[in-house]
Amino acid sequence: MAGARKNAPPREDVLVAAMEMIAERGLEKLTMAALGREVGMSSGHLLYYFGSKDELLLRTLEWSEGRLGAERGRLLTRSAPARERLDAYVDLYVPDGHRDPHWTLWLEVWNRSQNADDDARDRQAAIEGAWHRDLVALLAEGVSRGEFRPVDPDRFAARLRALLDGFSIHVAIGLRGTDRAQVLGHVREFLQNSLLADT
Numbered sequence: 001m002a003g004a005r006k007n008a009p010p011r012e013d014v015l016v017a018a019m020e021m022i023a024e025r026g027l028e029k030l031t032m033a034a035l036g037r038e039v040g041m042s043s044g045h046l047l048y049y050f051g052s053k054d055e056l057l058l059r060t061l062e063w064s065e066g067r068l069g070a071e072r073g074r075l076l077t078r079s080a081p082a083r084e085r086l087d088a089y090v091d092l093y094v095p096d097g098h099r100d101p102h103w104t105l106w107l108e109v110w111n112r113s114q115n116a117d118d119d120a121r122d123r124q125a126a127i128e129g130a131w132h133r134d135l136v137a138l139l140a141e142g143v144s145r146g147e148f149r150p151v152d153p154d155r156f157a158a159r160l161r162a163l164l165d166g167f168s169i170h171v172a173i174g175l176r177g178t179d180r181a182q183v184l185g186h187v188r189e190f191l192q193n194s195l196l197a198d199t
Helices: 002-006 011-025 030-039 043-050 053-076 083-094 101-115 118-144 153-173 178-192
Strands: none
Touching: 002 118, 011 030, 011 043, 011 053, 011 101, 030 053, 043 053, 053 083, 053 101, 053 118, 083 118, 083 153, 083 178, 101 118, 101 153, 118 153, 153 178
């Protein structure tokens, strides 16, 4: 068994493979046995590394969020008006379309969280917290520069993210009549009416 572990792929390779399988085949096809075949490991070895499928999914989500977080950081630290960076934040947040792999994974992890332990819930909260903090900081900057109306950044961020989550779930599950372009239009209109400073 020690020899098999020594030759096993790095954990990140497993997470990459899991995400690729979700993107190509859908979450229902992501079994420990199928993933094991993909990376040349037995399902037993995968369980040794991750403990459970729930943990594998959460770690894959954390890995995916790490990549999104880096992209979000690049977008939000650009030298550009706050509104332009807010549009980039929204664009990154909303799923690409039906069965977007990141959102498919996000929905599954949150669905399973009803029975999650405190550690898993804390890790999920950390994912949400990173998005929230970045949005609050951007809103506060826009308010201080007079680009946005004088809203409470924390309260506005909570409401905007709830709006984004609701619309994003509709896009991710493929709800008829709700596609990405429509959602982005709704959000732009909401921001225009509720946040942009009167000119």
